Amino acid sequence: MTPTPAGRGRPRDERSGAAIIRAAAELVAESGYASTSIASVAARAGVGKDTIYRRWSGKSELVYEAVFTTADAADLPDTGTLEGDLTALVQSLVEEFSTPAAAAALPGLLADFAATPELRATIRSRFLQPAKQRLVAVFDHAERRGDTSADLPIDLVLDTLAGAVFFHLGIIGEHPGPDLPRRIAAMITKGIEAR
DSSP states (O other), X not given: OOOOOOOSSSOOOHHHHHHHHHHHHHHHHHHXXXXXXXXXXXXXXXXXXXXXXXXXXXXXXXXXXXXXXXXXXXXXXXXXXXXXXXXHHHXXXXXXXXXXXXXXXXXXXXXXXXXXXXXXXXXXIIIIHHHHHHHHHHHHHHHHHTSSOTXXXXXXXXXXXXXXXXIIIIISOOOOOTTHHHHHHHHHHHHTTOO
């Protein structure tokens, strides 16, 4: 789970946070995004709705964290090559987007993002920007090995990598073959002219 800034009052109970995240992912997978509510998540997690609202602005933000940040918690790969590292990153994204919860959550989340600019800004600042900063380390290692140059547009490369997975699995709904992560990583590596 992505850490959130500490607020005033009692310290947060990380066990309840984990229970809330787990409950949200389970309910979305079982009942769908539209049928999942803060009340149902609270009941399954055994917490009050106020506990959820102290950490998340609403259902969309909670479901996004519950379903689409598991890859962010994995250790960063260091295979010795940029293509190997990118393959591992794509593999974790493929696994994340292949879950029943992801398939159930994505259409509703996209609609909420389109309708709510504030939600997009929150997701961007709270989840996407820290995830991108984490992944910059992969390209730093590659640059030190001589695999890339310092002027590489890392944000664009990361958007391309995640976008390929998102479009292939989330939009088209293709079942990923076992070689999909390697193929995407190879195309990106060749595209940025890694040495």
